[in-house]
Amino acid sequence: MKSLNPRSAAACLCLAALCGVGISCIGRDTPSIDSQDPDRLIPAIKTGVRTNNPHIIPYLVNDLDSDDSAVRFYAIDGLQRLTGQDLGYVFFDNADDRKASVERWKQWLIEHPENSQTAAQPTAQNTP
Numbered sequence: 001m002k003s004l005n006p007r008s009a010a011a012c013l014c015l016a017a018l019c020g021v022g023i024s025c026i027g028r029d030t031p032s033i034d035s036q037d038p039d040r041l042i043p044a045i046k047t048g049v050r051t052n053n054p055h056i057i058p059y060l061v062n063d064l065d066s067d068d069s070a071v072r073f074y075a076i077d078g079l080q081r082l083t084g085q086d087l088g089y090v091f092f093d094n095a096d097d098r099k100a101s102v103e104r105w106k107q108w109l110i111e112h113p114e115n116s117q118t119a120a121q122p123t124a125q126n127t128p
Helices: 006-025 038-050 054-063 069-083 095-111
Strands: none
Touching: 038 054, 038 069, 054 069, 054 095, 069 095
């Protein structure tokens, strides 16, 4: 059996590594602000906040009711960064304790139609 020279062996290893990286990236879903999957939703929230996009505010308000505490964390963090307010919302409170502050955020959207109407409203599928 013939052995590979060091240069060929190195090229094969690099090719194998690149193929492995490429395969691991195939099939990954793109970030989506209206996704129910935290792996897609959280990157979309981060991007929207980083780009100072007010169109995501209705989605963030909707996500305050998420069952996932990480989603709630990023939602209120985004709202604070985009609006400068938290309206008393604490992401780690239980659902009953969060209810009043979620209602305040919904009222805030009504009082700030420039934010609630700049984007399509969140779909019912995103509502728990």
